Amino acid sequence: MQKQKLLINGERLKQELERFAAFGRTENNGVTRLALTEEDRQARDYFRSCCEELGMSVTVDDMGCMYATLEGTENRPPILIGSHLDSVKKGGRFDGVLGVLAGLEVVRTLVDHKIKPKIPITIVNFTNEEGARFEPSMMASGVLSGKFDKSAMMQKKDAAGITFEEALKGIGYAGDAENRLRKGTAYLEMHIEQGPILEKEATSIGVVECVVGMACYEVEVTGESDHAGTTPMKMRKDALFAANNLINEIRSRLGSLDEDLVFTIGRVNVYPSIHTVIPNKVIFTLEARHKDMEIVNTVKNIIQGLPYLGVSEGCEVKVAKLWERDTVWFEPELCVLLEQSAKSLGYSNKRMVSGAGHDAQFIASLVPSVMLFVPSINGKSHCEEELTTWEDCEKGVNVILDTVLALLNK
Numbered sequence: 094m095q096k097q098k099l100l101i102n103g104e105r106l107k108q109e110l111e112r113f114a115a116f117g118r119t120e121n122n123g124v125t126r127l128a129l130t131e132e133d134r135q136a137r138d139y140f141r142s143c144c145e146e147l148g149m150s151v152t153v154d155d156m157g158c159m160y161a162t163l164e165g166t167e168n169r170p171p172i173l174i175g176s177h178l179d180s181v182k183k184g185g186r187f188d189g190v191l192g193v194l195a196g197l198e199v200v201r202t203l204v205d206h207k208i209k210p211k212i213p214i215t216i217v218n219f220t221n222e223e224g225a226r227f228e229p230s231m232m233a234s235g236v237l238s239g240k241f242d243k244s245a246m247m248q249k250k251d252a253a254g255i256t257f258e259e260a261l262k263g264i265g266y267a268g269d270a271e272n273r274l275r276k277g278t279a280y281l282e283m284h285i286e287q288g289p290i291l292e293k294e295a296t297s298i299g300v301v302e303c304v305v306g307m308a309c310y311e312v313e314v315t316g317e318s319d320h321a322g323t324t325p326m327k328m329r330k331d332a333l334f335a336a337n338n339l340i341n342e343i344r345s346r347l348g349s350l351d352e353d354l355v356f357t358i359g360r361v362n363v364y365p366s367i368h369t370v371i372p373n374k375v376i377f378t379l380e381a382r383h384k385d386m387e388i389v390n391t392v393k394n395i396i397q398g399l400p401y402l403g404v405s406e407g408c409e410v411k412v413a414k415l416w417e418r419d420t421v422w423f424e425p426e427l428c429v430l431l432e433q434s435a436k437s438l439g440y441s442n443k444r445m446v447s448g449a450g451h452d453a454q455f456i457a458s459l460v461p462s463v464m465l466f467v468p469s470i471n472g473k474s475h476c477e478e479e480l481t482t483w484e485d486c487e488k489g490v491n492v493i494l495d496t497v498l499a500l501l502n503k
């Protein structure tokens with residue numbers, strides 16, 4: 094006979110999500126909880142008090158990341174569960190906070206059932222994941238993994254000229270570098286999908302295999318400005334018409350590469366942008382994302398070949414790479430554990446990729462990591478309409494709990 098599964102308290106999870114939504118609530122039921130603001134401090138203080146009530150010890154590192162640890166009976170690297178408590182401006186009630194509260198609910202369930210884990214369990218709140226107040230995003234996990242330089246990050250300023258370091262001290266969360274996350278048995282990050290796939294396919298659980306690789310370019314097209322009324326069409330070097338041709342070429346060439354490839358021309362600047370003047374310069378960005386780096390490399394070759402396409406109407410085309418990142422693959426064994434847990438609980442599930450960046454992509458270089466997605470209604474996130482059903486939140490945390498139990502039993 095199958096053993097009864099241990100389940101979380103879904104009502105308690107819902108109440109805590111609602112409670113956290115009050116820290117920085119906006120008019121339309123969203124959240125503005127920028128990193129290291131008063132709202133962030135309130136959420137952090139409340140999170141700390143919840144953890145201390147459970148007998149957990151809470152430490153803070155030099156980037157302001159919080160670690161709440163339930164001791165294990167054996168001295169082993171902890172199982173980490175977490176995400177971030179900060180939000181973008183007018184963001185939603187689920188992005189980030191769900192992954193932290195998943196950890197809280199897992200520990201509460203263990204404590205309810207008087208289960209003393211042999212491996213310590215640590216809930217993590219990574220500082221400034223969003224990068225909405227201080228760029229870049231995933232700042233703290235980037236420093237922890239050695240991707241970003243700490244002293245440079247400390248000097249980053251917000252729009253008001255306040256540095257990250259000042260803000261961190263200001264809310265009382267400048268901790269000790271000794272407390273930094275360095276090792277772990279596993280890192281589990283539950284997050285809303287922020288895309289439409291799970292909802293569209295009526296699937297509750299996404300087992301995330303990787304954060305996709307990407308390349309980002311800036312294309313500069315230079316022509317000549319002339320009078321819009323007196324210059325015959327044949328004698329023009331119109332940078333905008335040239336850019337338009339290039340954009341059409343990009344659409345057709347990248348569009349036929351692979352159906353999972355996504356690419357975006359997110360910024361276009363036209364100069365001098367006067368209605369009586371032929372544009373002499375257009376600058377646009379192009380980014381492309383795919384899990385298969387071979388496809389990303391094909392994209393790079395196509396982009397680098399843009400100057401030679403012969404569609405530039407006599408204009409000069411220059412291509413510059415802004416930045417790129419390789420695909421980060423999560424721990425295959427952890428993917429299997431999440432999948433088995435979802436199956437054993439009877440929840441629909443599928444393997445997927447993350448097109449967006451998350452702390453887990455950096456933490457994966459320190460600790461075997463994995464992510465779990467739950468559906469975003471209409472795919473919406475980073476806006477006040479962001480929504481995930483309570484039922485899916487509960488299912489996701491049940492999978493995290495079951496996976497933690499599987500790790501404890503290994």
Ligand SMILES: [Zn+2]
Pocket residue numbers: 177188189222284
């Ligand atoms: Zn997030």
